[in-house]
Amino acid sequence: MDKYIKTPLTKEQLTNLNAGDYVYITGIIYSARDAAHKRLYEALMKGEELPFSLKDNIIYYMGPSPARIGQVIGSAGPTTASRMDKYTPRLLDLGLSGMIGKGTRSRELIESMVKNRAIYFAATGGAGALLSKCIKKSKVIAYEDLGTEAIHELYVENFPVIVAIDAQGNNLYEMNAQIS
């Protein structure tokens, strides 16, 4: 069943999103992957302010290829989410409500998602060119020195994802494993 949602991703919206739902996201999302997560985590440990508010926001695990003149962004598909599992429970505690990536998540991360109420969306791995067309604006807002791993603020329109793990902990990857 196809659903259309707009950011911010409030906790109220989460109740209507279930594992297996095909969702089109419109609004602001933030890209951050390995190096940026390490920096965010270290900033939190030191009690420093983060470069953007986590509350009701969505992080997209992605590092783009460079944009040509006239393009908003280069190829921009998801990276493997489990590499960010170590850092994410802390971010969920602070109100992060959505993550977009690809692949499985750890048991601990899923427990934190259920406790804090958050959703993990999967975007199609390898569809970087297609997904980049849904990104209408992009600007680096932090950690510019990280190059592709800098945090980008992205405005997306009808960005296609599937609910991989919902806020009740239902896991599409495990559901499909049972089907086979």
Add this chain to the structure above:
Amino acid sequence: MRSINVDEIITCIKNMCIEANFKLASDVDVAIREAYDKESSSLGKRVLGQLLDNLDIAENEYIPICQDTGMVIVFVTIGQEVYIEGGSLEEAINEGIRRGYKEGYLRKSIVYDPLIRNNTKDNTPGIIHYQIVTGDQLQIIVAPKGFGSENMSRVYMLKPSDEVEGIKKVVLETVKLAGPNACPPIVVGVGIGGSFEKCALLAKKALTRNIGVGSDIPHIRKLEEDLLLAINDLGIGPGGLGGNTTALGVNIETYPTHIAGLPVAINIGCHVNRHVKRVI
């Protein structure tokens, strides 16, 4: 003796890096289209449809097929009668990569030190494997490797008594462990024999063989076919969301090995299995 100037090598490598990232090798393209036609899971078909649309957009709009434009793996087969002039071959290859990744607007994904992790900003160095053969040709294979799939690859030091069944077990284990993380449908390169490092190299080399071109060795070709069926029976499917296409092909390379050993390496490649071959 035949001389080849480094400038020709730099330009060749540059062009190969760019070509590999915008236009998928035809064997993979055909395999994905066939998988789409045969896929019975509606979600699986949706994912494969997106991947096919993605290929068209990438080629027509000069956007890389995948944002992970990879660490560049280069296989250089150099004839003994070739003389490289004008500079260092290794530096020329890296200069070709540097230029390709700059002019092609490709992602700079390499860090200098694996612990400090500062980006090299030009996607060098590549990883270069040299082989010296007879003759006067220089053959180059450029295979940019994305790390979603690379991270799911494994080496197992089996016992001779593990035999074929033991090999099948570890290949299937590796694919199951990879699950959705390697962006299925995958291509599986397997190296059997050699030593710890040799079998891994064989597995990587296996990924550069076109899908559908089976091994020359009959019992190995049979193992390739059996493994492909077994992997697809796992039902992991496109994007790991279920379906009948989990792998597009299994390629196996072998080498003599020690009487006490059965090294097996499984190099997972994603469906963006980039490889370009040129002969200078």
